[in-house]
Amino acid sequence: MGISGWNVAGLTPVVLRGNGRDNLLDRSAWTFSTGFSFNEKFNYCAASFGENFGIPFYPSETAGPRSLMPTINASPPGWLEGNVVRITDPKHIWHDPANATLYIIMRTNTNGSGYAAVLKAVEQRDGGIALQVVTAPSGKLLSFIPFPGGSLKFFITYDTFTHLYWMASSIITDSMCKLSATPQGRYNLPSNQRNILGLYYSSNCIDWVQASVISKGETEYHARNYPSFVISGQDIFLVARSGDCFAKNGQYTNLITFHIIKDFRSLVI
Template structure:
């Protein structure tokens, strides 16, 4: 190890230990970790999983001007043995970004890319996230080489397969939104997810500037969702900066996972918070689909007229739907009056008995100048919605 690398490692260890030792009164939820704005490295891509023994596992990556996101991104893994009250870091991974934790076949996996717009990769852990495999080749976790995009989006089991939405990022370079093309990946439940040839990919659905009367500027961060009729859907975040009326897009996928189709006349639906990352899950007990989204309340819309709703992330709400088209508001989970330097975003969540548990990429006051802005979060926070079905 060079002296420079050694100093960097010492500084990182100091920052991690210092962050976990500090108390941050007023920050909502339980703090998993903190990265001050002065570090130039911001908290991204929250993901959460529950291990077979009941322990919680959390992950996040680091992005920003002083991170290595564009070369070989860094992700960190945390665990909690007391239902999310306290957390400890158990590992750090070099070469992992935009990733989702998954418990499958009794093992823990981490699926994402190796860097910003990098290869699609998956890693495996047999010790609860302490150690991980390396994606060396197509037999061991290197699933797709090229430029890909994703977020910590859900995996869904259906009809003997595991489904996961992704985006190709090989469109026009340096044009956010326009470069992203939607597609679906799937694999038989009994197949080894570490082997690239076991995965099936649909055709990619390219960006089309004619959608939404020419106001469509991108779709991304798709959810694999099973529709009420049993068909497979990819429900994506939609960028349209001309209106505060947010929406999502529904791409349909064939039963064999090979063909994706989209009808722009019927495929766009109204969804509060749909211009930001959201996760949709089906709950068999209530017979409803649930989501946590960054809605923009009417008072905030009025105060921010003319702004893009995708940049307003200071309110998090709980919604449900019977048909994935009409969404009912249940309650506000987190909010702050300031839209500039406060945000509760990129929420990843799970059902946990009668509750919902979730992680938030949180931008909030820390006594050190706060977050750089609402997007460049300085906290990873854990939260619980108790008895969510009663609301």
């Protein structure tokens, strides 16, 4: 199905596997997962989709954006930037003793905040990689998980010293404002608040603890979002897509900022 505008409903996540001894510039050196797009798996126009969870939060169409106000649109629900994690704790119900399963936690457009999407990538006997849905122990489909800042891009990495997953994500404090009261400089929907960046940690990728505020912009124009980071010794080195008073808005920004979180492991409570 063709989708105009922001086509996150039509994206298919792909996990790639390559051998470091091969020429990774050669496409044939990589194994690509097989999977499905959001709209191939979920009928988000069905009356039962998202019932009791308010997904999508605002009414949306199937083939393109729906105008809510002259400057605010709601795109069809979908997923985009993903983080691949391996569950290493044998006590975790997602742990795979065969070490053949990865989980993809993805930023998710629900036209609201507070949720991410999850899939698993399972290595097959023939060496291929297949994307599969996740189910709860009840047998219910587990498409969405509660997630801080899940409506915007986040970044997760695993720390072997603390045995914790660390994440940088947007802190959203104002997603429930009326459309007509959306602050100046915030791009599109109220949930797109991008001016506070937080650091979190988790032992299981589901239950997250906020460790600190990494950076907070003075206004909506001063975005601090879309983070990526590396762990270096006792510190985290992080870059973010940021803005200042010369930015067009919180989405279309003009800076990349660099942040150091010193002795980050001391933030664990």
